[in-house]
Amino acid sequence: MTKSNASAATGPIRNVVFDMGGVLMYFSGIEFARKFTQDEKDAQALDAALFSNPSWALLDSGTIDTDTMERIAAVRLPERLRPNLHECIHGWYRHRRNIPGTNDLVARLHDAGYGCYLLSNAGTNFMAFKDDIPAFAHMDGWVVSAFVRLMKPDPRIYRLLTDEYGLDPAECLFVDDNADNVRGAEVAGMQGHLFTTPEALEEDLKARGLSF
Structure with missing residues (x-):
């Protein structure tokens, strides 16, 4: 685990919460x-x-x-x-183009029994393309900002997701390519990973004890 990925919360991870743009799909x-x-x-x-x-x-x-x-x-x-x-x-x-490595990770994590969730700052047109994201079929739930009128890094949007799906924030790892958004998740009690590559994410997940 790299220093940049260190989080205030510690403990076993049972759920992984993914950002969309820059993590599951490229956005340029x-x-x-x-x-x-x-x-x-x-x-x-x-x-x-x-x-x-x-x-x-x-x-x-x-x-x-x-x-x-x-x-x-x-x-x-x-x-x-x-x-x-x-x-x-x-x-x-x-x-839009998907990021194959991260989408594959979601499928593997879900198959191994971990909860997988999506938390994204995105507009309502999300509904038009969500099913084209390979990982979406493996998500156990999702929260998109435009539908709830909250945006990352406001801690309330992370808590909304954990409350909606009955999750313990300390058992959730939030993955985002934006450092402020990761910090918002940590303020909400989650653990955080600052995304750079699918390979680095997989390494961090295994270092945290996840097996998939």
């Missing part, structure tokens, strides 16, 4: 934008107006809907890119 706004534009400068403009826009967090929080996000992004773009924006905001998720 510029990569998505390139799918809907032919010019690199246009792709950068589309990314800046949409995925890198501070208002994107409002979409994930459930504060605004997709149509409102589109209107917010549109004012930052020339008229000629408005059709690209419309296609992108309604179809970016069709171009």
